[in-house]
Amino acid sequence: xxxxRILVVLAVLLSFTVSTQAQRYIxxxxxxxxxxxxxxxxxxxxxxxxxxxxDSQSGMFVFKVLMKSFVFEKALMQEHFNxxxxxxxxxxxxxxxxxVTNISDVNFNKPGDYQAKVTGQLTIHGQTHPVKTTGTFxxxxxxxxxxxxxxxxxxxxxxxxxxxxxxxxxKEILITVNIDLKPLKQ
Amino acid sequence: MIKKIILAILILGILGALYGWFFxxxxxxxxxxxxxxxxxxxxxxxxxxxxxxKGNRYNGKVLKLTGTVKKTDDGDTLVTLVFVFNEGMFGxxxxxxxxxxxxxxxxxxxxxxxxxxxxxxxxxxNGTDVVLEQCSLLK
Numbered sequence: 001x002x003x004x005r006i007l008v009v010l011a012v013l014l015s016f017t018v019s020t021q022a023q024r025y026i027x028x029x030x031x032x033x034x035x036x037x038x039x040x041x042x043x044x045x046x047x048x049x050x051x052x053x054x055d056s057q058s059g060m061f062v063f064k065v066l067m068k069s070f071v072f073e074k075a076l077m078q079e080h081f082n083x084x085x086x087x088x089x090x091x092x093x094x095x096x097x098x099x100v101t102n103i104s105d106v107n108f109n110k111p112g113d114y115q116a117k118v119t120g121q122l123t124i125h126g127q128t129h130p131v132k133t134t135g136t137f138x139x140x141x142x143x144x145x146x147x148x149x150x151x152x153x154x155x156x157x158x159x160x161x162x163x164x165x166x167x168x169x170x171k172e173i174l175i176t177v178n179i180d181l182k183p184l185k186q
Numbered sequence: 187m188i189k190k191i192i193l194a195i196l197i198l199g200i201l202g203a204l205y206g207w208f209f210x211x212x213x214x215x216x217x218x219x220x221x222x223x224x225x226x227x228x229x230x231x232x233x234x235x236x237x238x239x240k241g242n243r244y245n246g247k248v249l250k251l252t253g254t255v256k257k258t259d260d261g262d263t264l265v266t267l268v269f270v271f272n273e274g275m276f277g278x279x280x281x282x283x284x285x286x287x288x289x290x291x292x293x294x295x296x297x298x299x300x301x302x303x304x305x306x307x308x309x310x311x312n313g314t315d316v317v318l319e320q321c322s323l324l325k
Contacts, residue, residue, distance in 0.1 A: 026275075026276050028277075029261060051276055053275055064312040065312070066312050067310075068245065068246055068309040069309045074212065075213050076210060092310040092312075093311075095313075184277050185277075
């Protein structure tokens, strides 16, 4: 009898630690690119030091992006981006706080591709705006890979393009997200 | 005479355009390995300054940083030195320094924990980590 009780307690404790261990998936080297397909010039920038965290139970999904970590092909564009457009000295971090609304559809124990619906609030340049997108989670032996694409409007984030170059820069920017999340060891 | 003046103006114009093309529009990215540091800091000092809200002066500056590295994150091309000070929702929190790829072999040979000095570009604090990029190992 006593032995049985101990076993039950042990089993409950064990299942608890397993489930809490696998609850949060993180990365600090996520990849975000943005792409502006202007009539005169295509502009692309890459940031491969993005923080992301996903809670596999609640679906909570958070990103933190340092604006100064975006790398452009041309140094001049990088300078303009930081100084004139996103004012990265004043607004150094962009954040996304949201949720995977169909997180229960993702089986974190079964490798494969899962469609994800994501909604949340994106803050860039001190302005917050709702974002709704879809993406794919790929569960594999080491963790979960996630990818998604969506567009944002510069005007929503109060990013003004000087009229002299306004013809060159697209008003909508394509954002591509690629992350490789690993379980957080606690 | 007028022809000569027009020619001179044309040549000046072309030179100006070339200068603009090469040194303004296509100017190279800053080589932080050769930059003089704006600040010399310790890892602890830098982290504490950011956590207490006094770190913004380091944003976008070149820092010379000394401290004890506790772990490295080894990606395919980027090796990150991590100075750990805290634990949070993103795991370890502290200072994360990515190195110029030429330093990767040296870093991979380090026995941790190790006290090192490096120089790099400070991209800022994202709420969990201070991020230094394109770092070069000084010692």
